Amino acid sequence: MIEVENLVKRFGSIVAVNGISFRVNDGEIYGLLGPNGSGKSTTMKILSGILTPTSGRVLVGGVDVSRDPLRVKEITGYVPETPVLYESLTPAEFFNFVGSVRRIPEEKLQERVETLVKAFGIEKYLGEMIGSLSFGTRQKVSLISAMLHDPEVLILDESMNGLDPRSARILRELLMDFREEGKSIVFSTHVLALAETICDRIGVIYNGEIIAEGTVKQLKELAQEESLEDVFLKLTESQEEVATIVQALRETL
Numbered sequence: 001m002i003e004v005e006n007l008v009k010r011f012g013s014i015v016a017v018n019g020i021s022f023r024v025n026d027g028e029i030y031g032l033l034g035p036n037g038s039g040k041s042t043t044m045k046i047l048s049g050i051l052t053p054t055s056g057r058v059l060v061g062g063v064d065v066s067r068d069p070l071r072v073k074e075i076t077g078y079v080p081e082t083p084v085l086y087e088s089l090t091p092a093e094f095f096n097f098v099g100s101v102r103r104i105p106e107e108k109l110q111e112r113v114e115t116l117v118k119a120f121g122i123e124k125y126l127g128e129m130i131g132s133l134s135f136g137t138r139q140k141v142s143l144i145s146a147m148l149h150d151p152e153v154l155i156l157d158e159s160m161n162g163l164d165p166r167s168a169r170i171l172r173e174l175l176m177d178f179r180e181e182g183k184s185i186v187f188s189t190h191v192l193a194l195a196e197t198i199c200d201r202i203g204v205i206y207n208g209e210i211i212a213e214g215t216v217k218q219l220k221e222l223a224q225e226e227s228l229e230d231v232f233l234k235l236t237e238s239q240e241e242v243a244t245i246v247q248a249l250r251e252t253l
């Protein structure tokens with residue numbers, strides 16, 4: 001379970017997150033949707049114990065991120081929007097490294113590596129240098145490394161990016177299984193159709209604030225729109241702006 005209360009994060013004079021509150025229950029996939037720069041990644045880094053909040057209270061699995069960020073890192077799996085990997089290691093070496101840092105018993109580690117590597121179909125890259133891998137394969141390495149310790153909370157920042165349809169389907173099925181197991185998952189994406197199929201509830205974040213929250217059905221009712229894209233554009237005040245820009249483009253180009 002994740003509980004966020006009045007979370008604020010400032011970088012100097014920039015207010016990246018401006019007093020947001022939300023909750024992700026056990027066995028729930030919570031989507032964070034919002035325009036570029038709205039504060040999604042900042043929020044997710046705080047939930048993973050990587051950034052400390054300026055103020056507010058964040059509990060992850062009952063642990064306060066400000067008091068015990070190390071424990072939060074132990075119980076979460078975080079996949080950043082840009083994978084942080086060691087270019088000169090191979091995926092096999094990197095998984096062993098993650099396993100030793102996280103003190104995963106050898107047998108369990110090998111078993112999970114084997115299962116996840118097979119699921120994402122990257123067996124043939126296990127011995128290649130990470131620096132030489134394609135964008136999508138690196139993303140798979142990043143995803144696998146976040147799941148090795150069987151975390152109770154998963155934070156996925158635009159993690160479907162670069163995945164081919166087969167792997168995207170595998171990830172989706174994995175997330176459904178994790179939900180069944182009672183894990184809490186936070187998932188950000190700009191692909192609204194994806195959010196619609198995966199997320200139990202969605203928080204729309206805009207200028208560091210959650211401006212609407214609910215199931216896709218509730219959001220559609222709230223905005224009185226039929227597609228999630230129109231809901232999103234309306235809530236983020238972009239609907240008329242987009243129409244004006246498109247009109248201007250048509251006249252100019």
Ligand SMILES: Nc1ncnc2c1ncn2[C@@H]1O[C@H](COP(=O)(O)OP(=O)(O)OP(=O)(O)O)[C@@H](O)[C@H]1O
Nearest residue numbers: 011014015016034035036037038039040041042043
């Ligand atoms: N380390 C940092 N130092 C200064 N400002 C930052 C830092 N990290 C984020 N910001 C600022 O905080 C705001 C929110 O950024 P964030 O990365 O959380 O947005 P986002 O919603 O994830 O956007 P995107 O959809 O583009 O990934 C932006 O204005 C960004 O420039």
Ligand SMILES: [Mg+2]
Nearest residue numbers: 040041042081
């Ligand atoms: Mg981001």
